[in-house]
Amino acid sequence: MSAVRLLVLGAVRRHGRAHGYQVLNDLESWGAHEWSTAKPGSIYHALKQLAKQGLLLAHEIAPSTAGGPPRTEYEITRRGAEEFLSLLREALVSHDQRMDVLSSGVGFIVHLPRREAVALLEERLQRLQQWRGSVTDHYAPEDGPGQLGHVGEIMHLWVHSADAGAQWTRGLIERIEDGAYTFEGEEEPSVGVPAEDEDHSRHA
Amino acid sequence: MSAVRLLVLGAVRRHGRAHGYQVLNDLESWGAHEWSTAKPGSIYHALKQLAKQGLLLAHEIAPSTAGGPPRTEYEITRRGAEEFLSLLREALVSHDQRMDVLSSGVGFIVHLPRREAVALLEERLQRLQQWRGSVTDHYAPEDGPGQLGHVGEIMHLWVHSADAGAQWTRGLIERIEDGAYTFEGEEEPSVGVPAEDEDHSRHA
DNA sequence: GGTACTCTACTCAAAGTTGAAGAGAAGGGA
DNA sequence: TCCCTTCTCTTCAACTTTGAGTAGAGTACC
Incomplete structure (x- = not known):
């Protein structure tokens, strides 16, 4: 894409x-x-x-x-x-x-409803996790560990970046759940708004 | 490229x-x-x-x-x-x-001499640092901070990833300096080798 | 001894990307 | 006024990438 x-x-x-x-x-x-x-x-x-x-x-x-x-x-x-x-x-x-x-996705994220944004980012987390697993699998099959030599550094790099990506995603989810920014279908600029009624069952 | x-x-x-x-x-x-x-x-x-x-x-x-x-x-x-x-x-x-x-670069890194590899990675660190600066500049000019809205999250993302990249790079430099892997022009598998004579003036 | 599968080995059209260039309009100074 | 630069707006040729397709050859089962 x-x-x-x-x-x-x-x-x-x-x-x-x-x-x-x-x-x-x-x-x-x-x-x-x-x-x-x-x-x-x-x-x-x-x-x-x-x-x-x-x-x-x-x-x-x-x-x-x-x-x-x-x-x-x-x-x-x-x-x-x-x-x-x-x-x-x-x-x-x-x-x-x-x-x-x-x-680009982040740039347009407010064109989705807040709830959907969070759900998508959570899906993202899952996929990152899953991909991280597939990387470690690919590079540590049955030959025992440590046999990789410097090529293992590639795996290291990817795992590191998957973890960093996950961390950033979690931060963003948190900020959004705490009411940051104005999303599709919302009117007021959300400064200091208390938890919204419709939103108290997140993570459902 | x-x-x-x-x-x-x-x-x-x-x-x-x-x-x-x-x-x-x-x-x-x-x-x-x-x-x-x-x-x-x-x-x-x-x-x-x-x-x-x-x-x-x-x-x-x-x-x-x-x-x-x-x-x-x-x-x-x-x-x-x-x-x-x-x-x-x-x-x-x-x-x-x-x-x-x-x-790909990491995959081929051992085709360079150990010293050059370290030098290049240090150059990489510098460039990352510099780029990080240019990103924060671009997104926080004279309109004062916090005016960005959700678009600031893009900057956040890039800064986060620059930092993660720098951290990984530092780790790799350290491992290489500690004698990991066998580089161009080296014969022995370098397990537990003491500091080499020709190598005591790194960072020059 | 047929047929189904996988492996080897490569091609091609369509889509995307790059880097440079073209051409008119608008400003601005000598 | 004339020239120079900069801004507006777009095109183009060359190159790269994608995704699917072609085609023979082994092998393996029943």
């Missing part, structure tokens, strides 16, 4: 209607050019592909002043919005070793 | 001469199919490209039994070996958010 689709879809969604350069600027303002593969080429390409697949609707705009490049505005479709949510869920849940996917 | 070139070059180097399928199996035996993008398509493609660029030499093998696909064996060239070392150094040093590059 590439982060670009999620990023582009999310950016267009925010604007209602946007052309490539706006999307570009949006992503830049989020710092996305630092941590993702979203460069002009990829973005314009993604816009075209998404339009071809019916997830965006392309409107050709004839430039009023005559001259200038033919610009195209894009609008998100119903299917596009669905795809956005589905990519977002996938990004939060999956242990994809590429951090840009996760970062 | 893609991990595939390094991986393929390293695999061919080990064998002296290898065809695509051997490389594939090699990588699989290192678990590389789990943590890298090295799939059959990428590997065959990389072999062809590397040959085209003069880093590998292609030998067409006419199949003895007549029939079967036309297989090609590859041999590493002098320039290929140089490129291998250069990619390896880059992989160890660069903070490339893709872990497959680092993993």
